[in-house]
Amino acid sequence: MYSDKVMDHFKNPRNVGEIEDANAVGTVGNAKCGDIMKIYMKIEDDIIKDIKFKTFGCGAAVATSSMATELVMGKTVDEALTITNKAVVEALDGLPPAKLHCSVLAEEAIKAAIEDYYKKTGVEKKIECSGDCAHCNHEH
Amino acid sequence: MVYLDNAATTKMKDSVIQSMLPFFNDNFGNASSTYTTPGQNSRSALENARAEVAKAIGAESTEIYFTSGGSEADNWAIKGICEKNKKKGNHIITTTIEHHAILHTCEYMEKQGYRVTYLPVDEFGMVSVKSVEEAICEDTVMVSIMFANNEIGTINPIGEIGALCREKGVIFHTDAVQATGAVPINVKEMNIDLLSMSSHKFHGPKGVGALYIRKGVQIENLIHGGAQEKGKRATTENVAGIVGMATALKEATENMEEKTKKITYLRDKLINEVLSKVPYTRLNGHREKRLPNNTSFCFKYIEGESLLLSLDIEGFVVSSGSACTSGSLDPSHVLLGIGLPHETAHGSLRATLSEFTTEEEIDSFVAALIPIVQRLRDMSPLYEELKKGMI
Numbered sequence: 001m002y003s004d005k006v007m008d009h010f011k012n013p014r015n016v017g018e019i020e021d022a023n024a025v026g027t028v029g030n031a032k033c034g035d036i037m038k039i040y041m042k043i044e045d046d047i048i049k050d051i052k053f054k055t056f057g058c059g060a061a062v063a064t065s066s067m068a069t070e071l072v073m074g075k076t077v078d079e080a081l082t083i084t085n086k087a088v089v090e091a092l093d094g095l096p097p098a099k100l101h102c103s104v105l106a107e108e109a110i111k112a113a114i115e116d117y118y119k120k121t122g123v124e125k126k127i128e129c130s131g132d133c134a135h136c137n138h139e140h
Numbered sequence: 141m142v143y144l145d146n147a148a149t150t151k152m153k154d155s156v157i158q159s160m161l162p163f164f165n166d167n168f169g170n171a172s173s174t175y176t177t178p179g180q181n182s183r184s185a186l187e188n189a190r191a192e193v194a195k196a197i198g199a200e201s202t203e204i205y206f207t208s209g210g211s212e213a214d215n216w217a218i219k220g221i222c223e224k225n226k227k228k229g230n231h232i233i234t235t236t237i238e239h240h241a242i243l244h245t246c247e248y249m250e251k252q253g254y255r256v257t258y259l260p261v262d263e264f265g266m267v268s269v270k271s272v273e274e275a276i277c278e279d280t281v282m283v284s285i286m287f288a289n290n291e292i293g294t295i296n297p298i299g300e301i302g303a304l305c306r307e308k309g310v311i312f313h314t315d316a317v318q319a320t321g322a323v324p325i326n327v328k329e330m331n332i333d334l335l336s337m338s339s340h341k342f343h344g345p346k347g348v349g350a351l352y353i354r355k356g357v358q359i360e361n362l363i364h365g366g367a368q369e370k371g372k373r374a375t376t377e378n379v380a381g382i383v384g385m386a387t388a389l390k391e392a393t394e395n396m397e398e399k400t401k402k403i404t405y406l407r408d409k410l411i412n413e414v415l416s417k418v419p420y421t422r423l424n425g426h427r428e429k430r431l432p433n434n435t436s437f438c439f440k441y442i443e444g445e446s447l448l449l450s451l452d453i454e455g456f457v458v459s460s461g462s463a464c465t466s467g468s469l470d471p472s473h474v475l476l477g478i479g480l481p482h483e484t485a486h487g488s489l490r491a492t493l494s495e496f497t498t499e500e501e502i503d504s505f506v507a508a509l510i511p512i513v514q515r516l517r518d519m520s521p522l523y524e525e526l527k528k529g530m531i
């Protein structure tokens with residue numbers, strides 16, 4: 001069902017955990033729907049110096065979170081905002097159609113964290129979401 | 141590999157395979173043809189099988205009709221009984237936690253203008269006899285209540301429901317797909333009018349099952365065509381499959397007590413170990429009134445599919461009622477039916493044993509499960525909230 005890449009990221013997820021002094025934290029999804037992603041970032045000079053995640057969800061949810069953190073690590077905030085769910089899916093060599101929403105969640109989690117960063121630093125910018133969130137009422 | 145998904149399907153026994161083989165080559169004849177060889181052997185094998193299956197549930201041979209499996213038996217029971225008894229009324233009584241073979245058939249019947257009462261079950265998944273009694277109306281044609289639930293293993297008070305229905309003059313069907321060959325069944329003593337069973341749940345081949353129809357119960361055909369099964373179910377008989385089913389059922393019912401003792405011991409060991417060694421865990425279903433081979437748990441703060449996947453990587457095969465495994469957005473209707481909140485139901489795991497399950501397998505399963513649950517919890521934002529005292 002899952003690609004080798006997905007299984008690899010599920011078995012050995014990168015960047016799992018919390019960041020004590022994170023200055024950007026975003027949580028999306030809800031327990032009722034069966035998936036929650038929480039992303040912690042440490043941003044310095046607009047660069048994402050460190051990123052960690054925690055995920056409650058299926059194998060694809062764990063793998064997309066893991067891959068998303070890899071794609072974002074070391075990028076500038078603006079670069080991170082250009083990462084789409086499709087990029088996450090491609091980096092994982094694809095996902096089963098029923099699991100595509102997990103990649104949307106990963107994109108949203110990154111954006112939610114950056115939104116938090118903007119709020120904390122007083123930046124007034126609106127973040128667009130590329131995903132379709134039909135499956136669940138994710139707050140973002 | 142440690143196979144703990146016997147509620148989904150079981151491994152065929154060698155003896156079952158051996159009993160089937162002659163009917164693929166030497167005895168390939170059509171059981172309904174009039175020539176003596178090679179059809180003769182098929183015909184007598186078919187009738188012996190029928191007698192064997194009947195014996196296992198305390199029925200007469202003439203009351204057993206072979207089908208393509210449990211789903212067909214369920215479809216036939218509901219559609220066939222309603223169609224034939226239109227004059228009596230258009231009301232069906234069932235429960236919220238039936239298998240989809242019953243539930244989706246009932247939903248179809250609603251589209252045909254029938255009224256269906258879906259009785260709720262208690263926290264253990266049991267239906268109360270009183271609720272059945274209260275639901276029966278003038279126009280109730282049939283009651284269909286599963287013998288034992290496929291997800292949580294709870295066994296219903298079938299004998300009492302049967303007696304009630306008989307007294308009220310309402311036809312009683314039970315989906316005994318999980319119970320047949322696993323617990324003692326006597327259709328006469330339990331006042332059962334129709335009973336569905338499926339061969340692949342008791343170490344027989346897939347694609348074959350049976351519907352028991354009590355003598356005198358009027359039912360419309362589902363499969364129209366030739367005169368097979370006394371004109372009630374057309375299609376050239378699947379002799380090899382039927383013979384395999386009968387062999388399997390005979391072996392399942394032989395020494396049932398002894399086998400049940402062994403499987404129940406392992407089941408209880410598994411339940412006790414998991415509940416005592418994994419915190420924030422619940423057992424789904426009834427503690428005692430459950431199938432000897434069924435265990436079903438919910439592990440809070442984690443999701444079932446990632447649990448399944450992790451166990452699979454280590455060679456343990458189980459199942460889950462989480463939304464992600466069912467391919468729908470909601471977790472299993474059975475878990476919701478016993479009143480679990482969505483977030484708890486998402487973390488479900490079902491491990492079902494068979495007579496081949498060993499104590500070493502149970503021990504190694506528990507040993508693998510404990511660190512996997514912990515690893516997933518350490519990754520879970522919900523568990524983090526719990527640890528920080530936020531929930």
Ligand SMILES: Cc1ncc(COP(=O)(O)O)c(C=O)c1O
Nearest residue numbers: 209210211239241290317318338
């Ligand atoms: C309770 C119950 N009813 C019906 C069925 C369907 O049986 P079959 O696979 O033979 O169609 C199953 C099997 O999953 C079951 O567990």
